Amino acid sequence: MAVVHFPNDWRRHTGGVAQLHVAAPRVQELYDELNRRFPGLGQGLEKAAVVIDGDIYNEAPYHKLEAGTEIHFVPRIAGG
Amino acid sequence: MSALLKPRSEPRRNFKYVGQRPIRHDGPDKVTGRANYGADFTLPGMIHGVVVRSPHAHARILSIDTREAEAMPGVKAVITGADIAQNRAQVSMGEGSGDMHDVSENCLAHGKALYHGHVVAAVAAMTLTQAQAAARLIKVQYEKLKPVLDIESAIAPGAPILHDHLRTEGRAAGAPDRPTNIAARAVLERGSLEQGFAAADLVIEREFRTRMVHQGYIEPHACVARYSPDGQVFIWCTTQGPFQVRGACAAVLGMDLGRIKVVASEIGGGFGGKTTIYLEPLAVALSRKASLPVKMVMTREEVLRATGPTPGSRTRIKMGMKKDGRLTAASVTMHCESGAFAGLAHRSTAMCCLSAYRIPNFFIESHSVLTNKPKVAAYRAPGAPMAMFPVESLLDEFAQKLGMDPIDLRLLNAVEEGDAAPYGPKYGPIGYRETLQAAKSHPHWSAPLKPNQGRGVAAGFWFNAGLNSSAVVTLDADGSAAVVTGNPDIGGTRAAQAQMVAEELDIPVERVRPSVGDTDSVGYTDVTGGSRVCFATGMAVIQAAEDVRRQLCARAAKIWNVEAEAVTWSEGAAHPPASLDKKPLSLKELAAQMARTGGPIIGRASLSAPAAGPAFAVNICDLEVDKETGVSRVVRYTAIQDAGKAVHPSYVEGQMQGGAAQGIGWALNEEYRFDAEGKMENASFLDYRMPVASDLPMIDTVIVEVPNPTHPYGVRGVGEVPIVPPLGAVANAMARATGVRFTELPLSPMRVLEGLDAKG
Numbered sequence: 001m002a003v004v005h006f007p008n009d010w011r012r013h014t015g016g017v018a019q020l021h022v023a024a025p026r027v028q029e030l031y032d033e034l035n036r037r038f039p040g041l042g043q044g045l046e047k048a049a050v051v052i053d054g055d056i057y058n059e060a061p062y063h064k065l066e067a068g069t070e071i072h073f074v075p076r077i078a079g080g
Numbered sequence: 081m082s083a084l085l086k087p088r089s090e091p092r093r094n095f096k097y098v099g100q101r102p103i104r105h106d107g108p109d110k111v112t113g114r115a116n117y118g119a120d121f122t123l124p125g126m127i128h129g130v131v132v133r134s135p136h137a138h139a140r141i142l143s144i145d146t147r148e149a150e151a152m153p154g155v156k157a158v159i160t161g162a163d164i165a166q167n168r169a170q171v172s173m174g175e176g177s178g179d180m181h182d183v184s185e186n187c188l189a190h191g192k193a194l195y196h197g198h199v200v201a202a203v204a205a206m207t208l209t210q211a212q213a214a215a216r217l218i219k220v221q222y223e224k225l226k227p228v229l230d231i232e233s234a235i236a237p238g239a240p241i242l243h244d245h246l247r248t249e250g251r252a253a254g255a256p257d258r259p260t261n262i263a264a265r266a267v268l269e270r271g272s273l274e275q276g277f278a279a280a281d282l283v284i285e286r287e288f289r290t291r292m293v294h295q296g297y298i299e300p301h302a303c304v305a306r307y308s309p310d311g312q313v314f315i316w317c318t319t320q321g322p323f324q325v326r327g328a329c330a331a332v333l334g335m336d337l338g339r340i341k342v343v344a345s346e347i348g349g350g351f352g353g354k355t356t357i358y359l360e361p362l363a364v365a366l367s368r369k370a371s372l373p374v375k376m377v378m379t380r381e382e383v384l385r386a387t388g389p390t391p392g393s394r395t396r397i398k399m400g401m402k403k404d405g406r407l408t409a410a411s412v413t414m415h416c417e418s419g420a421f422a423g424l425a426h427r428s429t430a431m432c433c434l435s436a437y438r439i440p441n442f443f444i445e446s447h448s449v450l451t452n453k454p455k456v457a458a459y460r461a462p463g464a465p466m467a468m469f470p471v472e473s474l475l476d477e478f479a480q481k482l483g484m485d486p487i488d489l490r491l492l493n494a495v496e497e498g499d500a501a502p503y504g505p506k507y508g509p510i511g512y513r514e515t516l517q518a519a520k521s522h523p524h525w526s527a528p529l530k531p532n533q534g535r536g537v538a539a540g541f542w543f544n545a546g547l548n549s550s551a552v553v554t555l556d557a558d559g560s561a562a563v564v565t566g567n568p569d570i571g572g573t574r575a576a577q578a579q580m581v582a583e584e585l586d587i588p589v590e591r592v593r594p595s596v597g598d599t600d601s602v603g604y605t606d607v608t609g610g611s612r613v614c615f616a617t618g619m620a621v622i623q624a625a626e627d628v629r630r631q632l633c634a635r636a637a638k639i640w641n642v643e644a645e646a647v648t649w650s651e652g653a654a655h656p657p658a659s660l661d662k663k664p665l666s667l668k669e670l671a672a673q674m675a676r677t678g679g680p681i682i683g684r685a686s687l688s689a690p691a692a693g694p695a696f697a698v699n700i701c702d703l704e705v706d707k708e709t710g711v712s713r714v715v716r717y718t719a720i721q722d723a724g725k726a727v728h729p730s731y732v733e734g735q736m737q738g739g740a741a742q743g744i745g746w747a748l749n750e751e752y753r754f755d756a757e758g759k760m761e762n763a764s765f766l767d768y769r770m771p772v773a774s775d776l777p778m779i780d781t782v783i784v785e786v787p788n789p790t791h792p793y794g795v796r797g798v799g800e801v802p803i804v805p806p807l808g809a810v811a812n813a814m815a816r817a818t819g820v821r822f823t824e825l826p827l828s829p830m831r832v833l834e835g836l837d838a839k840g
Contacts, residue, residue, distance in 0.1 A: 009267055012253055055790070077428055080350075080457075080458030
């Protein structure tokens with residue numbers, strides 16, 4: 001199961017839940033499950049970059065998840 | 081090849097061409113004036129476009145009468161907001177995804193002028209003089225509104241509202257759902273502030289301010305656009321991202337992306353400021369109306385008044401520390417002045433401000449605040465300099481109070497591999513400690529100071545970006561190669577890419593021709609920004625060269641009539657299997673036989689690169705202060721930075737020196753000054769005082785190399801983090817030289833004198 005960490009700003013959509021274990025084979029299925037559990041997340045999930053074990057991806061729906069994979073979400077930042 | 085790339089093998093350490101300092105391929109054209117920049121391009125039948133700008137910082141546009149202008153001799157087209165529809169598409173741009181509603185509004189006002197200089201109409205005529213004369217005849221009726229010109233006025237109850245539709249994204253629970261000038265709020269927290277401050281032996285609390293400053297690129301924005309009768313669009317422009325110009329123009333103009341081709345000119349600086357669009361959609365719209373190509377070039381005054389500076393900021397910060405120097409808690413509340421439209425710096429300020437230190441308890445809150453000033457744009461590590469300046473200042477103050485060496489204090493609290501960043505994920509291998517140690521062992525740190533001099537040190541952090549890149553490497557029959565990528569070359573990246581091809585194919589760098597492709601000649605590539613070109617596009621270049629190498633091995637296998645897998649490549653040649661009594665075939669020999677062995681060889685790669693590997697930098701500044709006049713002068717400066725692996729050390733050093741110079745200007749001189757009506761008062765390089773070569777000493781550099789494991793050579797981005805430490809380093813040097821802790825930038829002579837007077 002992947003370990004999902006929610007940013008502070010999202011916890012109003014997760015009922016205050018900061019961390020969650022989710023069984024999902026890939027990022028896409030993880031998003032589907034998170035949207036099912038917390039419908040308010042939708043736009044936030046779409047706009048955010050996903051951090052998979054420390055690596056930041058703007059989009060990685062087909063990235064496979066392994067047991068214990070750490071997932072964070074951060075704003076998409078490119079730079080100047 | 082196409083891949084979500086995540087190389088995790090140990091980065092290569094031994095190089096033949098990488099790490100050398102060849103002369104850049106584009107150098108001769110640039111120093112002899114042959115290089116073609118944005119304003120250098122012409123097309124047959126081309127006409128000239130100019131814009132009409134609002135004379136008010138905040139005003140409702142009641143009517144625009146263009147009839148007299150349209151009747152002028154030579155005038156071919158006039159456009160207003162009515163000619164460009166509004167939309168809310170999201171397009172990936174500099175700091176992150178850009179809201180095309182705001183981008184479109186910023187290019188051409190619809191209904192309201194939101195800052196002095198906001199474009200309200202544009203006109204194209206046969207000559208520039210005719211266009212300028214016609215622009216003066218466009219009659220705009222305004223209803224003047226009260227402008228909002230600082231953070232306090234913008235967030236005060238009853239403040240004039242810039243956008244009636246705006247609500248705070250990420251607003252606090254229970255905050256009212258009503259129009260506001262606070263566009264967005266970001267929060268990060270860890271642990272318990274109460275416990276953290278209770279555990280502290282020392283607590284310091286201060287408020288810091290920085291002003292809007294401009295990137296100050298030498299080349300003004302310029303473009304030529306041609307809208308053909310069949311709907312095909314050609315744009316030549318100076319930009320950090322031709323693909324982003326294409327995407328943004330398509331979205332703003334409601335056009336088919338596939339009908340737009342963008343060619344990037346040589347670029348005379350950008351630093352983030354050329355990751356968005358200003359003139360391009362206007363030139364296309366004028367060309368569509370006139371059925372002629374249209375050229376538009378900004379003046380310096382227009383660049384300063386109406387393109388994107390970096391936000392001004394206000395930061396309230398409180399930090400707690402044990403007597404042994406360990407940080408226990410930090411509370412940071414920031415407001416970033418985004419100009420007339422929502423900016424994104426509130427995100428990166430929140431994420432960056434404490435990123436260099438282990439702090440068990442913190443609360444960070446950052447806001448994007450709208451004012452009637454130009455819409456901000458990315459500027460080198462957007463948000464990080466003003467976010468870290470308060471933290472680095474307080475650390476210096478803690479060190480003074482504890483009698484500790486400020487570098488030792490930072491070493492005691494520095495993040496390292498495995499520590500969680502304030503924004504969540506854990507750091508991989510990073511070089512902050514190594515960079516601090518290099519600073520401490522540098523002769524500068526222990527050199528004696530003269531009277532009226534002070535020495536400051538400060539650190540900087542930047543994420544670095546990966547994103548999407550493409551590259552094509554073509555082999556020629558004489559054994560030379562060409563490499564094409566989609567990134568305009570700002571900092572010498574063409575030379576670095578040539579070095580990478582040389583390294584992979586083992587041919588001299590001079591035998592590799594690097595160039596920047598247009599949007600039709602190379603795969604999609606994200607902006608030249610985010611310190612990503614040498615890292616991410618460099619990886620695409622390496623993979624494309626590897627692709628060439630694989631094909632060369634296959635050609636050799638064909639010649640030797642063996643399986644391709646049996647052929648190995650080393651020292652610039654294909655080697656047969658041991659069982660075969662044949663001499664190796666060199667790249668040149670194989671290239672000469674391309675036509676007979678299967679045709680031309682082209683290597684391709686495109687990738688989405690995650691995990692760029694964060695960058696850290698430390699600067700040491702010696703400042704001499706004339707306490708009678710308040711004038712200060714940097715007398716010695718050393719920049720130390722982890723580059724992972726410096727592909728072309730001279731250009732890494734150039735980035736470090738350039739970032740330091742810009743940061744010193746930000747700290748000492750630069751600021752946007754507005755009058756009471758919101759008109760910028762210093763819109764020229766005479767009055768907007770950037771440092772020039774004669775203002776600064778030679779900036780020493782030390783490159784630290786802690787390899788980034790996500791790049792095959794260990795490369796990290798180097799372009800942005802150099803601008804982060806100077807604000808703190810200069811301010812700390814000022815504090816040490818004067819005994820006054822200044823919390824507001826720039827440290828102009830007047831401000832320094834006021835501080836000295838207050839001290840008595």
